[in-house]
Amino acid sequence: MEFRGILGHEQQKLMLSSLVERGKLPHALLFAGPKGVGKRTLGHALARLLFCEEGSACGACRGCRHLASATHPDFTFLPGEASIKIDELRAIRKEVYEQPFEAPLRMVLMDNAEAMTREAANALLKTLEEPPPSNLFLLVSSGEQEIPLTVRSRCMRIGFGPLPRETVRLYLETSAGCDSSQADILAGLAGGSIASALFWMEEEHFAMRSRIASLITGKRQGFTRVALLSEAIAAGGHEAEYLFFLLSFLRDVWWLHETGDVAGLTNKDLKGSMEPVDAARSLWAHTCLGRVQETMRTLRYNVNKWLAIEHLMIDVMRPA
Numbered sequence: 264m265e266f267r268g269i270l271g272h273e274q275q276k277l278m279l280s281s282l283v284e285r286g287k288l289p290h291a292l293l294f295a296g297p298k299g300v301g302k303r304t305l306g307h308a309l310a311r312l313l314f315c316e317e318g319s320a321c322g323a324c325r326g327c328r329h330l331a332s333a334t335h336p337d338f339t340f341l342p343g344e345a346s347i348k349i350d351e352l353r354a355i356r357k358e359v360y361e362q363p364f365e366a367p368l369r370m371v372l373m374d375n376a377e378a379m380t381r382e383a384a385n386a387l388l389k390t391l392e393e394p395p396p397s398n399l400f401l402l403v404s405s406g407e408q409e410i411p412l413t414v415r416s417r418c419m420r421i422g423f424g425p426l427p428r429e430t431v432r433l434y435l436e437t438s439a440g441c442d443s444s445q446a447d448i449l450a451g452l453a454g455g456s457i458a459s460a461l462f463w464m465e466e467e468h469f470a471m472r473s474r475i476a477s478l479i480t481g482k483r484q485g486f487t488r489v490a491l492l493s494e495a496i497a498a499g500g501h502e503a504e505y506l507f508f509l510l511s512f513l514r515d516v517w518w519l520h521e522t523g524d525v526a527g528l529t530n531k532d533l534k535g536s537m538e539p540v541d542a543a544r545s546l547w548a549h550t551c552l553g554r555v556q557e558t559m560r561t562l563r564y565n566v567n568k569w570l571a572i573e574h575l576m577i578d579v580m581r582p583a
């Protein structure tokens with residue numbers, strides 16, 4: 264059994280295949296790991312295997328067709344984009360005690376499971392404590408610590424790591440229409456996440472890199488620019504991506520000084536902003552790396568993002 268077209272995560276796929284083949288799937292699974300690495304995609308692929316009447320995700324049988332058209336009566340998908348509310352869990356709780364309509368089992372795929380409200384989590388917990396047969400709950404989360412431990416402990420956890428850089432690069436070339444030099448830069452910025460690679464593919468985000476780079480390396484500075492740029496970074500909800508870029512840029516400056524190896528740069532297109540690379544600049548980059556990491560940690564707490572990023576930008580700006 265295989266998961267066609269699913270990138271990477273070989274061990275996780277092997278484990279799922281083995282559980283399905285041996286009929287040993289538990290009633291609750293938790294896919295946990297960084298965002299954008301394919302956890303939800305693999306969850307959908309698992310549904311295709313389980314609901315296919317041929318057991319092969321054939322794409323042609325009734326189960327496969329109903330899944331593809333999002334009309335399968337035994338499959339529920341909760342995207343959890345804003346929050347997962349108790350009403351949704353109550354409706355499911357009612358259903359799970361009935362026999363599935365078409366398939367041998369019912370499946371509830373809950374993306375962003377950490378978005379469950381406390382009441383919703385309690386309702387789910389009650390269901391997981393006395394699991395009715397023929398149900399599979401699949402929780403997908405990139406913030407598992409926010410899911411109550413009582414719920415997590417009832418799930419079999421399957422952990423996911425970032426995708427290898429080469430896997431992301433191949434995906435960008437074969438499925439996203441990137442040429443090889445573009446794919447190379449994007450894969451370096453992606454940190455193992457397809458979602459992040461696609462974020463950087465968007466022109467405005469990609470261009471923001473050179474704005475940030477020229478601001479902090481001192482070609483054009485000024486507090487108005489700092490404030491505007493910080494606001495733009497904080498407002499979009501993608502500060503994690505931008506801070507990751509800052510790390511990669513500073514690491515590039517340091518790398519260029521230490522090795523002179525241009526091929527090893529992540530942001531090859533921004534080499535102009537890194538120069539001239541001397542010992543002072545290398546030391547500056549090295550010191551700033553720590554400051555960026557500190558801000559990344561701070562942003563995990565409920566702080567004013569805009570202010571935190573503005574402070575960071577001012578701290579990492581080279582004296583003009």
Ligand SMILES: [Zn+2]
Pocket residue numbers: 314315316317318319320321322323324325326327
């Ligand atoms: Zn099928």
